[in-house]
Amino acid sequence: MRGIAISLVTVSLILSVLIGLSLHRGGLTGNDGRTEATGGKQPNKSGRERPLIGLSLDTLKEARWMRDRDIFTRRVQELGGDVEVLSAGSDDATQIRNVMSFITKRVDVLVIVPHDGKVMAKAVAEAHKAGIPVIAYDRLITNCDLDLYISFDNIKVGEAQAKYLVEHLPTPGKGRIVRIYGAPTDNNAKLFKMGQDRVLKPYIERGDIVVLHENWATDWKPDKAKDIMIAAITKYGQAIDAVLASNDGTAGGAIQA
Numbered sequence: 001m002r003g004i005a006i007s008l009v010t011v012s013l014i015l016s017v018l019i020g021l022s023l024h025r026g027g028l029t030g031n032d033g034r035t036e037a038t039g040g041k042q043p044n045k046s047g048r049e050r051p052l053i054g055l056s057l058d059t060l061k062e063a064r065w066m067r068d069r070d071i072f073t074r075r076v077q078e079l080g081g082d083v084e085v086l087s088a089g090s091d092d093a094t095q096i097r098n099v100m101s102f103i104t105k106r107v108d109v110l111v112i113v114p115h116d117g118k119v120m121a122k123a124v125a126e127a128h129k130a131g132i133p134v135i136a137y138d139r140l141i142t143n144c145d146l147d148l149y150i151s152f153d154n155i156k157v158g159e160a161q162a163k164y165l166v167e168h169l170p171t172p173g174k175g176r177i178v179r180i181y182g183a184p185t186d187n188n189a190k191l192f193k194m195g196q197d198r199v200l201k202p203y204i205e206r207g208d209i210v211v212l213h214e215n216w217a218t219d220w221k222p223d224k225a226k227d228i229m230i231a232a233i234t235k236y237g238q239a240i241d242a243v244l245a246s247n248d249g250t251a252g253g254a255i256q257a
Helices: 002-024 063-078 092-104 121-129 154-167 187-206 222-239 248-256
Strands: 052-057 082-087 109-112 134-137 148-150 175-181 209-216 242-245
Touching (some): 082 092, 092 109, 109 121, 121 134, 154 187, 154 242, 175 187, 175 248, 242 248
Parallel strands (some): 052 082, 175 242
């Protein structure tokens, strides 16, 4: 329930900003910004009376993203807009094509959860050429002029993860651990690690906590996390006290190992 509440707050904030951005760039009015008489509704520059938002997702293989999609779509419809959703299946080329499809349809706003924040800078540039504002949701798109980036405090998330692990070791504050990070292409994964490092550093420096094995799980895939955990178990066996995984998918992969 807490996750859903956070998502609702985030979506409400996104939608408020979407309306402002769309108005600012003329997305909900005629090309010259004038309001036209259309029975109380204002057609956008594509002739639609309802704003259309293109939601480009990295993946829909995780429950979290399916939940966000559903909440987002429902809230937009309640506010009088429409959403088209395309998932890239964790593939950069597919996500670029998805965004170009949205641009061709002249959506009023693009919301992107990027697979690779660097690669998607090209998509932002193309959208801006077409006069379409772009919001990066949850994951940062780097090296571009984003209209807005909305996310959680991912460093704080990492800190909370590490604090929980420290407190729940067989001997609190002491133990031998495995660390499984997220996708190296996702800036959030780096922020999670940064937060974890802040908490773990003094324990590691004192030798109270020893990191036996660590690696990055490509694309946040559970099977990659499973492979990392299998490698750790093969080398260290019963010496492992705990695993610090950066999300539920990587944690699930570690459990399967």
